[in-house]
Amino acid sequence: DAGVIQSPRHEVTEMGQEVTLRCKPISGHNSLFWYRQTMMRGLELLIYFNNNVPIDDSGMPEDRFSAKMPNASFSTLKIQPSEPRDSAVYFCASSLAGATGELFFGEGSRLTVL
Amino acid sequence: KQEVTQIPAALSVPEGENLVLNCSFTDSAIYNLQWFRQDPGKGLTSLLLIQSSQREQTSGRLNASLDKSSGRSTLYIAASQPGDSATYLCAVYPGANNLFFGTGTRLTVIP
Numbered sequence: 001d002a003g004v005i006q007s008p009r010h011e012v013t014e015m016g017q018e019v020t021l022r023c024k025p026i027s028g029h030n031s032l033f034w035y036r037q038t039m040m041r042g043l044e045l046l047i048y049f050n051n052n053v054p055i056d057d058s059g060m061p062e063d064r065f066s067a068k069m070p071n072a073s074f075s076t077l078k079i080q081p082s083e084p085r086d087s088a089v090y091f092c093a094s095s096l097a098g099a100t101g102e103l104f105f106g107e108g109s110r111l112t113v114l
Numbered sequence: 115k116q117e118v119t120q121i122p123a124a125l126s127v128p129e130g131e132n133l134v135l136n137c138s139f140t141d142s143a144i145y146n147l148q149w150f151r152q153d154p155g156k157g158l159t160s161l162l163l164i165q166s167s168q169r170e171q172t173s174g175r176l177n178a179s180l181d182k183s184s185g186r187s188t189l190y191i192a193a194s195q196p197g198d199s200a201t202y203l204c205a206v207y208p209g210a211n212n213l214f215f216g217t218g219t220r221l222t223v224i225p
Contacts (some may be wrong), residue, residue: 004157014167043203043215091157100145101187105157 004106006092010053013110018080021109023092024073031098034067034077035091043091049075082113086104116208120216125143128145128224133221135189142182144206145171149178149189152218161202162189194223198217 005024013019014020025032034046037082049069055068064083079086089108095101117140127133137147146165150158162171162178164187170179177190189203199222205213 025210042217043205045212048212059212093158099213102160103148103158103213104160105150107155107157109153 006106016081021077023075025094029094031095033093036088038088116214118216124220126222137187150203
């Protein structure tokens, strides 16, 4: 299996622009997580989907962030408008059994907002 | 709220040494604990997952132990190699679909 695939790997944008990050989970996994990693705060859960349904989005910072999972093989995380404080590495992870099972992470999308 | 601590933040050892990484958590009501490895600029790779009913798990040169009552886990790496250099993170799952991650220990194995 190719593992969890994220795109783009790097994104540099200007404040106020829309950013869309993409994730393809491992085939057959029914759970998908979006995390954000910064030096100051470490890894933070943004949102968790189970069977394509958002279960917990309490970690989404504010209304500028939105996430969708239109089918079992694709998810997006959108930031509109972006701000410099959104600069971070965004990880997507998938698993067979929510957080009770082993999580498989993608290689991340490094976002820089100027 | 569950808090996960990893000490030390960084560790350097000469190649061939055995070493122990520590993870402590404040709430012992957990379902499982996972150890991950993160290489620079890369994602996290799961190394070992210990269920709450287990006391340890082994994979190759790695052995992870779990003591729920004391809120502690250790990751033992035998015969360390330069390729083991990475940041090691532990994460606990207390339920409610979230993992709580420690801030990691950055390991450097010196050839």
